[in-house]
Amino acid sequence: MLMKVRDLDNFTFVLFGANSDLAARKLFPSIYRLASWNQLPGRYRVIGVSRSDFDHETFRAFVRRSIEADDPGVTIDPERFEAFSSSLFYVPVDLTRPEDYAALRDEIRRGVEEEASCRNLLFYLSTPPSLAAHIIGNLDSAGLGGRRPACEGWRKIVIEKPYGHDLESARELNRIVGEVFHEEQIYRIDHYLGKEPVQNILVFRFSNGMFEPLWNRHYIDNVSITIAEDFGIRERGAFYEEVGLLRDIVQNHALQLLASVAMEPPVDLSADAVRDEKEKVFRSLRPLAGEAARQNVVLGQYEGYRREKNVSPESLVETFAAVRFYIDNWRWKGVPFFLKAGKNLSRRVTEIVITFKCPPQNFFGPPDSCSYTANQIVIQIQPGETISIRFGTKRPGEELVTDPVFMTFDYNASFGMEKMSPYQRLLVDAMAGDQMHFIRQDSVESSWAFVDGIRKAFAGSLPDPYAIHSEGPVSVARLIGG
Incomplete structure (x- = not known):
């Protein structure tokens, strides 16, 4: 039986590429198990973001299918999943269009007591590397970035490999993300x-x-x-x-x-x-x-x-x-x-x-x-x-x-x-602000x-x-x- 890892801040987990293979195979099952093991804070929200034509309910059904496919021999407890799914929300966004991020900002604000406060946000880019620069720039334009936030609380961003495709592109991506987030807010993940x-x-x-x-x-x-x-x-x-x-x-x-x-x-x-x-x-x-x-x-x-x-x-x-x-x-x-x-x-x-x-x-x-x-x-x-x-x-x-x-x-x-x-452990580390097992x-x-x-x-x-x-x-x- 796992012990509770840490006392974590309440937060909103914003997953870009919510319809991706990585999200289905690794991220949704990991988040669900953390919730089942009481490894998440008392109040958290998961907001899926992609171009798929989901609403909240169809997104919750997609997440359930992902969890069931991850471990076909295990029957999901209906009560436990119902509690988990009440924290799942979805926003359709064309990740390259700055104007679409207003809807994401509005959904984030719905989950907090004061409309002017976004509280703690953990962004996760489960997307092709070519979209990273668009997402980061559009977050900044919407006031959701780390350097000039329009909302209260902390900001963190997890970026999947490959981090660029060569030295030149890696430097350029580092420059772009560095304009919107401080290095201590950036979590370059390698599941190994x-x-x-x-x-x-x-x-x-x-x-x-x-x-x-x-x-x-x-x-x-x-x-x-x-x-x-x-x-x-x-x-x-x-x-x-x-x-x-x-x-x-x-x-x-x-x-x-x-x-x-x-x-x-x-x-x-x-x-x-x-x-x-x-x-x-x-x-x-x-x-x-x-x-x-x-x-x-x-x-x-x-x-x-x-x-x-x-x-x-x-x-x-x-x-x-x-x-x-x-x-x-x-x-x-x-x-x-x-x-x-x-x-x-x-x-x-x-x-x-x-x-x-x-x-x-x-x-x-x-x-x-x-x-x-x-x-x-x-x-x-x-x-x-x-x-x-x-x-x-x-x-x-x-x-x-x-x-x-x-x-x-x-x-x-x-x-x-x-x-x-590995993904469960690294997600908890990112939530807690521990960068030791992420790449600088x-x-x-x-x-x-x-x-x-x-x-x-x-x-x-x-x-x-x-x-x-x-x-x-x-x-x-x-x-x-x-």
Whole structure:
């Protein structure tokens, strides 16, 4: 049973893109469960905004269908949903038309005691990136922005990835949103940062004295990060043709995992102290551009991708990336970090593997056998949520032969409690004003600068083909041995 997370202010949640796939699959089920678990304040409102021709009742029916589809085996309690649905409202808006936002402002004001007061507003942009600038500018014109509000209370805005499509567009979006909201009001969301095992990396590293002294170039041989899926792009052909895997996975999820593993201890647990250390990692990444990118990066495309729906038969879009990173700072100089991410690979897994150096002399096997029993820490994020430590032990028998074994901690087995999903956790953080697990402006721009160098180096190149449900292109082997 969950405990009440925090005492939250009463607020109005304004969801742009209320008819989107993300809203239906993640946001509405998350908000409903938070309400069911008494994780929301006593008085809250949810206002859906999109171009769909809904009224309040049809919108409530749409939300109910979304919740039922999220967990088909669970029957919604009629009384509980009735209480929840009484807080749901809808306003049809053409998001590009400034004049339509007057109706939204009027609906917001209906929910408060004094018409001149809008109270606390949390805006969420579940929309294509191309609409973000329109929405932000129109909020400002309607007096709903953060810098010149026509209403009382706080203002916050949550913006979904991709945050721009390259460094130039990210800078422009940062400029536009910065004219309407202060940085402390902006929540750039990456749902990976809401995952329990990802948040635990900070605790695992800095609360255990047995690991921190070893967490450096003197003891660690290499670090690998895998973000693999055993399915293809499904119905996202148009999206993937525009984005590709570097933008979809590497620029955000992968680099955020890298920063969590590699960052220095923060001076405290304030949001900016933690994000300062992550930004230092991004600034320390050895740039990958031109020939350096071609030596340290392999891009791939699974066989049959070009026959997927809404995909060009001549597409050069990558569905796989393997990258060898180097972090040029005191702690990590010379330690390779390997990333493998892709679609239609042999298994679905997201994990981080820290491999330690071998002992100076191996008494228990051939000199080259240490890689078989090298100590490792394996942090699995999905499908399981575990931390395993690998070490060598004697195989039973008369000979001194070493085998690797694992000690494993499992979240579910150890705690056995109902956990929040990443979106539930990050929504509560945004409501409470905690930005630690959201991405700051400088880190967005640093990560785009790094990824843009790779993209430019491979522009116009055909990605290496790989078989479906394989380990990726055979050319990846050169990164490990290089």
